[in-house]
Amino acid sequence: MEGKKEEGIRKGPWKAEEDEVLLKHVKKCGPRDWSSIRSKGLLQRTGKSCRLRWVNKLRPNLKNGCKFSVEEERVVIELQAQFGNKWARIATYLPGRTDNDVKNFWSSRQKRLARILQTSAAAPATPSSKSHKTKREVSVFHELPTTMEATKFNCSSEGEPSSQPQPCLSPPPYFRNSEIIKMVPLPDIVKPKSLCFETNPVQHELPITDKDPWTDSNTAIPFLQNPQTQTDQIFSSETQEFLARFDPYFDVLGPLDALGLGNGGEPLVMEPPLFEPVGSCLSCEGERIDHTMTPDCVFDDFPTDMFDQIEPLPNTSGSGQH
DNA sequence: AAGCTCGTCAACCGCTGTAGG
DNA sequence: TCCTACAGCGGTTGACGAGCT
Structure with missing residues (x-):
């Protein structure tokens, strides 16, 4: 052509x-x-x-040059989890934002995530060193909780989410409701397989296999292990304090109608089922589809190199596994 | 003060879908 | 049914500015 x-x-x-x-x-x-x-x-x-x-x-009514509000960020996060990288579609939920804006916003976050994963792996647990954090570091950590979901969750591995919301494209649970978010402070080593995306809390305590499903080795992935401990180990007290501020943030990540979207701004008109419970969601036509998101299905779509830079923690056996 | 790193933004490129002939 | 042109989308890149060392 x-x-x-x-x-x-x-x-x-x-x-x-x-x-x-x-x-x-x-x-x-x-x-x-x-x-x-x-x-x-x-x-x-x-x-x-x-x-x-x-x-x-x-185009008229564009929000040129103004940063994404917290509400907008939340919407992008949720919709990205639901639709995948359908920036144009996501942008339709954000008045005044273009697909390019959303795309740029997301890729910035992805870059930050990559950096966080690298730096937290490369420079673990130096509590006494660096008592001062640079502004940039702080802002990086600011993104931490919300970047955990930054991977694609289109659990269908054979391709492209369709233009319709697919059952498998439900948002990752820790961004769907606070119940799931509470899975974070698990007491023991949590290997990926135990990160079961079900609303039933019992699932969080599923028996842990010896094998790491990604690497097929016995190496657990530190970032996903007992996050509380990891946080303590990796981040300085200042950073932890900063992270602590996210509790209220997470609290509002409940059902959409609880988000208070549009507070003081333009109302964000959301199409139906953004925050359906895990296990079922509505199709575009409003028809409920039952599905179960299996852990395998979820982790299949993590980039395989996502945790390449993370070194295994020293063996915590004894305290960790059960 | 200079150099470096990082984040943001604008724009391009290539691919896909679709309408019309 | 095929071909072509066009519109739209997502990925990528490069310029630029701000902050940090």
Whole structure:
């Protein structure tokens, strides 16, 4: 398709004059016929580029240059868990935000997650060192609780979540209700298989296998082990204090109607079933679908290298396993 | 003060889906 | 049914600024 060399195509940052021309076109013709902009000689931009400029910068009511609010962050997190990386779809739930905004926001978080995982693995437990935290470190840790879910949870491994919410695309439980979040302070070593995403708390105490389902070795994944202990070991008291502030944050991660979304801002209109209990959800048509999210299904979709940088903790056998 | 690291943002690229001929 | 053009989407990249060492 792209056989012939495109001549006279301008790329790069848009000038104010170009924006003006584009706006005029949209006023006249509406947000369509993008390719005609070039064919008419109005701009030396591809239709694609024009559309993108309109959608991301020139459209009315965009929240350009303002950071994501806490509410917006929560919505993105929830919807990403439900829909996967369907940024355009997610953006429709966020008035004034574009798919590009959401995408950028999410990838920043992913980067931070990667860094957190690396640094927490590379520099564990140095409580006395570094009594001062840099601002940046603090902000990184600020993301910690919410980045735990940052992996894709589209549990169908054979591909793409469809445009409809799929049963398997339910949000990860610790972001669905506080009941599940309370699984965090488990007393013992928690291996992935015991991170059962069920509302039934009993599941959290499932027998733990000797094998790590990811590595097929006996190496447990420290980050997922007894998180309380890990937190104590890895983070300084300041950071812990900071993390402690997330308790109330988690508390509001209950059913959507409890989120108070839109407080003081534009109301965030949510489509039906964002916060369904694990085990069932509603299809787009409002039809309830029962399903069970198995741990395997969930962890299948963790990036395989997600924990590459994490070294196993010293053997905690005795205190840990049961 | 300079260099470095990181986060944010804008824009491009390639792929896919769809409508029309 | 096939082909083509276009629209839309998601991934990626590069520029830039802010903060830190």
